[in-house]
Amino acid sequence: MDGCWLLLLGALLLLLPPLLLMEAFGALRFRLKIISYCALCVLLSALAVPVCLLKSGGRSADNMSVVRAFGRVMKYVYGMRFEVKGLENFNIEGPCVVISNHQSVLDMMGLFEILPDRCVQIAKKELLYAGPAGIVAYLAGVVYINRKRTSDAKSIMAEVAQTMLKENLKVWVYPEGTRNNNGDLLPFKKGAFHLAIQAQVPIIPVVYASYHTFYNQSRNLFRTGKIKVEVLPRVETKDLMEENASELTEKCYTMMRETFFQLSNKADETRGSVLAAQ
Numbered sequence: 001m002d003g004c005w006l007l008l009l010g011a012l013l014l015l016l017p018p019l020l021l022m023e024a025f026g027a028l029r030f031r032l033k034i035i036s037y038c039a040l041c042v043l044l045s046a047l048a049v050p051v052c053l054l055k056s057g058g059r060s061a062d063n064m065s066v067v068r069a070f071g072r073v074m075k076y077v078y079g080m081r082f083e084v085k086g087l088e089n090f091n092i093e094g095p096c097v098v099i100s101n102h103q104s105v106l107d108m109m110g111l112f113e114i115l116p117d118r119c120v121q122i123a124k125k126e127l128l129y130a131g132p133a134g135i136v137a138y139l140a141g142v143v144y145i146n147r148k149r150t151s152d153a154k155s156i157m158a159e160v161a162q163t164m165l166k167e168n169l170k171v172w173v174y175p176e177g178t179r180n181n182n183g184d185l186l187p188f189k190k191g192a193f194h195l196a197i198q199a200q201v202p203i204i205p206v207v208y209a210s211y212h213t214f215y216n217q218s219r220n221l222f223r224t225g226k227i228k229v230e231v232l233p234r235v236e237t238k239d240l241m242e243e244n245a246s247e248l249t250e251k252c253y254t255m256m257r258e259t260f261f262q263l264s265n266k267a268d269e270t271r272g273s274v275l276a277a278q
């Protein structure tokens, strides 16, 4: 009997190194894929920089269509397909604030898939130092903010409210304020909503389904996949005042969260537990 246990233990010990190796290999493969994705972003950006300079001679939102054209190459390389609903909701005259959920660096593919003309994003200032990617984003009119200095970020956003009206721009904000891949939306920051109220422009919410079936950082998962996207009808802000920013935030958050669960085929866990408690 003892021999049997020893044999089993021996077999387990023999199996352990290849299993550990496979695990390490999975982590390595995931890392390499992410690094190659970022490298491709940087490479495409380096190619787009001279085209932007030739097109506009400097910083201009018109350059965003060049960046979008280069950026659309990435989905073919990484085998991502998109199923978009409600694209007609972008067809509005004049400026607006677009808000969407932000899961990962892969969002660049989903962004360029549906990005309307003359639409610039709000980005963290650290991105400015991402070599050619930072430069091309600057040339295409991306607005950089320092998230650690809230008062500076707010005054930059207040300037954006003026510029978007003057230059007929759409502004894309990730109201979660950071990447989040936890299968839910983070509570929204209020900057996007103050911006829309200050400029008195509508908000267009955009929701990307959860990436969990093909991308998960903690499980080293990064495969090809299909991403459902929904552009929701505009939310008007006419006649809203600064004190309405919180309820506007709440309204958009609830709407987007519901759509997020619908698109991701997941029941709303909180609603589920409320029902169970009744």
Ligand SMILES: CCCCCCCC/C=C\CCCCCCCC(=O)SCCNC(=O)CCNC(=O)[C@H](O)C(C)(C)COP(=O)(O)OP(=O)(O)OC[C@H]1O[C@@H](n2cnc3c(N)ncnc32)[C@H](O)[C@@H]1OP(=O)(O)O
Binding pocket: 040, 041, 042, 044, 045, 048, 067, 068, 070, 071, 102, 108, 121, 122, 123, 124, 127, 133, 134, 136, 137, 140, 142, 145, 147, 150, 153, 154, 155, 157, 158, 173, 174, 175, 176, 177, 178, 179, 188, 189, 190, 191, 192, 194, 195, 245, 246
């Ligand atoms: C060529 C090929 C391809 C290559 C690809 C590469 C090239 C790419 C090129 C091009 C694409 C570029 C794509 C870039 C993507 C980048 C993504 C990111 O970087 S996401 C991170 C940064 N974005 C944000 O953070 C925005 C969202 N954040 C906000 O809006 C925040 O609200 C913020 C930063 C303005 C302030 O943050 P708080 O942490 O202080 O949070 P709060 O709770 O919202 O504010 C605190 C109080 O201040 C008031 N407040 C906020 N904003 C206000 C305002 N504007 N006016 C007055 N009050 C305001 C609020 O009401 C709140 O007060 P009460 O709690 O209500 O009393």
Ligand SMILES: CCCCCCCC/C=C\CCCCCCCC(=O)OC[C@@H](O)COP(=O)(O)O
Binding pocket: 038, 039, 041, 042, 102, 104, 105, 106, 107, 108, 124, 127, 129, 130, 131, 132, 133, 177, 178, 179, 180
């Ligand atoms: C010549 C020097 C070359 C330096 C190369 C630096 C390495 C460049 C690395 C990546 C370039 C790809 C940039 C793609 C744009 C990604 C946008 C993005 O997803 O940003 C994350 C940000 O939303 C939220 O950040 P956090 O989740 O708060 O963190």
